[in-house]
Amino acid sequence: MPYGYTGKILHVDLTSGKMHVEQPQPDFYRRYMGGSAMGLHYLLRDMRAGTDPLGADNVLALFNGLLTGTAISGQSRMTAVAKSPLTGCIGDSQGGGFFPAELKFAGFDGIVLRGQSPRPVYLWIKDGEFELRDAAHLWGRITGDVEDALHAELDDNRVEVLQIGPAGENLVRYAAIMSMSNRANGRTGLGAVMGAKKLKAIAVRGTHKPAVADKASLMELTKWGAKTVPTSDVAGLGKYGTAEVVAGQHRAGGLPTRNFSSGSFDDWEKIDGTTLYDTRLKGAENGQQDRFGRDTCYSCAVRCKRVSEVAEGPYKTEHRYGGPEYETLATFGSYCAIDDLDAIIRANALCNMYGMDTISCGATIAWAMECFEKGRIGVEDTGGLTIRYGDAAMMVKLTEMIGKREGFGALLAEGSARAAAIVGRGTDEYLITSKGQEAPAHMPQVKRxxxxxxxxxxxxxxxxxxxxxxxxxxxxxxxxxxxxxxxxxxxxxxxxxxxxxxxxxxxxxxxxxxxxxxxxxxxxxxxxxxxxxxxxxxxxxxxxxxxxxxxxxxxxxxxxxxxxxxxxxxxxxxxxLPKKFMKPLAGGKSDGYMIxxxxxxxxxxxxxxxxxxxxxxxxxxxxxxxxxxxxxxVVDGKQPARVKVAAGRSAAAKKTGAKKPAIKQPIAKKVAAKKPAAKKRAVKKPVAKKPIAKAKSAAKPKPAARKRAAKAKAVATRRPAAKKTAAKSKPAARKR
Amino acid sequence: MRVEFRLYGGLRDLLPAEARGRGELELVTGAAVADLLAQLGVQRTVVVACNDEDVPATHALQDGDKIAVFSAVSGGRI
Structure with a gap:
């Protein structure tokens, strides 16, 4: 096993409940190094073409990386890969926080999930041991509640929880996989894959720090980074978050506005990162934002994550659901011509509560707004709702309806490309998607x-x-x-x-x-x-x-x-590219720009x-x-075979009533998806004490590993300095 | 000569908080953008606009110019 890794990958069959640990050879690690490359190995090896993204045969692989769990900044990352229910293509998404490092401390470089559980479960991993547990009492609950429930149930507030919210359960096609109730593996809808597998959460706790070959060199780089942050080009991103870029994007004509109709948003300053910092970060009322309003990932000195709160009013929001990134400020803000920062913070929090990608969610709402403005969608489609640019209350309302798959929200939960195929009437003219995924807030018209x-x-x-x-x-x-x-x-x-x-x-x-x-x-x-x-x-x-x-x-x-x-x-x-990118933008510095x-x-x-x-x-x-x-x-000397995809519907999709992928073959009839049957059964049940399935690590730690483990245990309460700082700034609910 | 300037995003922290990134500066005649940046203590990679036109660090400033400075990472270039 190479230094830096645990040398173990956990395989879980959710259909049978069987689990085993694989210990790959060293060349496997050097070839892929981690993340999605490592996960793709299993998808390509074990999945057949035409697999239903929401079926049992989709493989969901979660992998951390080579540096994960060491002290250097920027290393606590985890990638999720599976076939995407949003695009039908490969799905891939990265997320940070503390879960990735904790998974390594718990003894694993990755988890490969197959099958489909007959009932909601969660996976509990602690220092090399693992078991599936009943999650009926967690199903239907929002992320913050689930995190609290698992901390209480496992009697340890240091347990890291990776989970889906109700949106993942409801198979929203851009559902995210969440951790800390505010970090997301957001893109390509992999939360719906987890939901289809009936896997509500993965809880991990570990105490084994990864072994490092050259500690002195790594420490030198680590210290250099921590010392350099304040004078580096990421200093502003640290203090003001990714939201710092709003001003520059607007000035360049690259701030997508009104569903990519323009690159200039006149009210940009109301949603800028400095405004967010000055008015809505936790601690802003007494200038304590740097202490209470910034969060971090494990051992990262940059501390770019936002902790925002809205104390009162219609968009009252508690701080545990984090704060909007630049992308979120744009998709719920300028995409929708909305300058109400509180409403954007609320929409962001709803996405984190329900577990949804803020980019696809905001962009899909913006698409609906343009369709409504242009008369392609009417109140007869929306259930009586008037959906216009600039209507902050409607944007927030739709966000929650999508998470719940309620009313018109059920259509939008399919993503804009599928929704356009269902509605028809030329609504595809207003799409901003490639391969069915909504474009993020950087404009190809400006950055070619x-x-x-x-x-x-x-x-x-x-x-x-x-x-x-x-x-x-x-x-x-x-x-x-x-x-x-x-x-x-x-x-x-x-x-x-x-x-x-x-x-x-x-x-x-x-x-x-x-x-x-x-x-x-x-x-x-x-x-x-x-x-x-x-x-x-x-x-x-x-x-x-x-x-x-x-x-x-x-x-x-x-x-x-x-x-x-x-x-x-x-x-x-x-x-x-979407047709819309081939039409000229209007206004601002990018007026007339087009592809x-x-x-x-x-x-x-x-x-x-x-x-x-x-x-x-x-x-x-x-x-x-x-x-x-x-x-x-390569099969028979040919490039990967082009297989005609079967158009069968998954069991999960049948339950939701959701239409099969409609990107290539537009569906003429409008159908609103219903909630899955399991959602209706979502009632609180007593906590299951008995595991559904349990297994122990296949191999005992080698003597050297045991020695490291003992040492790690001895210093288990000592985390890198950045972590200590972060702990102070954590929301009280985390009790760290 | 006197120029007006605004430092966007995190660059505003080079000034007292109450300035919110805005200010005026007296410069010697013939001063260039680089001189302005040096006086303000800007060390990061930046995009500078003079009277709403992107300019290089060598650009000679004129009395009454309005300068905008963005960190390069935030965009700002037209």
Missing amino acids: SLALVYAANPFGADHQSSEHDPSYTDYPQRMAQIGLDKPQEKLALNEEIVRYAMVTQHLYSALDSINVCQFVFGPAWQLYDTEQLVQAANAVTGWDITVPELMEVGERRLNMMRAFNAREGIGRESDT DSNQFEDALNTYYRLCEWDAVTGNPTPAKLNSLGLGWL
């Missing part, structure tokens, strides 16, 4: 490399899959570390920008494999640069990896994702060529897969 990445990314439109255009100019020395030394003019979408998109995509893909925070490690403005990431990885593992090997890990993950999609029959024809379809197609051709993929299908070629050690994905 994102046009390519949004379209070609295997899991749909995503802003954290590559570095954005301005960094090429702004950070030349760091870019040179990954071979990028020819910055281009703004709005260029030429071969060099395509290369920039691909190379930085490979690096970001590596970040999601090693599994580190992209605000702390990255190729440009981040705290640590690429070479420092390699140093940290080598210090932890004792390996001798280089920047090129790191990039190859990222390229491997990206190719695995494309191979997964290829098996599903998803290739080039799905690498598209030229011919230029975009040229860029896509160039991208496939540079990726060494088949230009016709968009799929990885056998030669490319072989070169990345993925020859096992």
Whole structure:
């Protein structure tokens, strides 16, 4: 087992309740390093094409990473991968907090979940032991209540809880997997996959810190980072959160407004990060925001997470549900032409209570608003609701209706692309989706490399899959570390920008494999640069990896994702942009900006060529897969087979009444999905004392591991300094 | 000569809190953007606009100019 890892992966069959521990060989770790690359190995190996995302055969893999649980900033990350119920493609999402580190302390690098439990359960893991427990008493309850209930039931407030909220139970197609009641593996709807499996939560507690090969080197990097944060380019992101960027985005004409009709929001200052800090962070009333209003992930010195509260009024919100990121301020704010910060904080909290992706949720509401404004949706569709831009109360109301799948909310719970297919009437004209996933708040019209990445990314439109255009100019020395030394003019979408998109995509893909925070490690403005990431990885593992090997890990993950999609029959024809991006924006600095379809197609051709993929299908070629050690994905010398997907409905979907995927074959008839039957049974039951299934770790710790474990136990109460600070700033409910 | 300026986002912390990122500065004739940034203590990678036009650090300032400074990570470039 390499240093840094636990060497163990927990496999859980929720249908049978059987569990076992796998101990992979060292080369497995070096090939994938962690995160979604590691999870994809199991999806590609064990899943058949055409698997129902909400069926028992979908594999949900959760993996932390190489640095997770060490003291360096930005390492407590966990990736979830499964087939997405939102897109039908590979689903992928990262999240932070304390759960990822705690999972490693509890003895596991990852968890692979298969099957479908006949009744709600939760998985309890403590220091290498694990069991499935009844969760009937937790089903139907919001995240904060579940966290409190599990802390009480397990009699330990240091237990970390990963869970779904009611939205995941209700199979909202952009349901998130939550931890701390305010951190989300938000994108691609993997909370619905967990809901379909009837897995309400995973509770973990561990005391075994990972072994590090070169403690002195890692400590040097750790201290450098902590010391550098205040003068670094992430200082503002730390203090004001990602919300700091609202002003700059508006000024650049890149703040999506009125469902991407404009890049300029006149009332931006009302939703800016400095306004949030000054008025709504916990402690703002007496200038104590830095103490009470900022939260962190395990041992991170950046502390970018928001703790906001609304003390009174219609949007009263308690602070345990965190605070809005930039994306959330935009999707519930400027996308919907809403400048009411309290309403946005409330919508954010509702998403965290019910467990939903704030990007897809806000963007889907914005789509509905534009459809209503343009007369494509009427009160006869909405159950009498008038849904107009700028109506904050309606936005909040719809958010809750979506989480509950109530009324018109049931349609919006399908995501905007499916909703447009169901409604028809040209409502697809107002979509801002790629592969069925709603676009985040960075505009391809303004940052052209994102046009390519949004379209070609295997899991749909995503802003954290590559570095954005301005960094090429702004950070030349760091870019040179990954071979990028020819910055281009703004709005260029030429071969060099395509290369920039691909190379930085490979690096970001590596970040999601090693599994580190992209605000702390990255190729440009981040705290640590690429070479420092390699140093940290080598210090932890004792390996001798280089920047090129790191990039190859990222390229491997990206190719695995494309191979997964290829098996599903998803290739080039799905690498598209919404029609709306081909129409000119109105107002502000980006007035008239649009994506030229011919230029975009040229860029896509160039991208496939540079990726060494088949230009016709968009799929990885056998030669490319072989070169990345993925020859096992090549069947009979051909690239991954394009399989015609069966159109069967899952048992879960049948229960909800939700329509089968309708992106490719629009459904003419409007159908509102109902809640699953289990939801109706959601009544509080006595806490189950007996485990449904129980197993112990397959292998006893080796002597050296036991020694480390004993040492870890001895220092179990000592966490890194950043954690201590965080503990002070934690909401009282966490009792840390 | 005198210029008006506004520091956006986290850059506002270079000034006293009550200033909220806004201020005026007296500079010698012929001073450039780089001189303004040095006087304000800006060390991060930034985007600077003079009278709403993006300018490089070498841009010579004029009396009455209005300067906006954004951290590069937040965007701001037009």
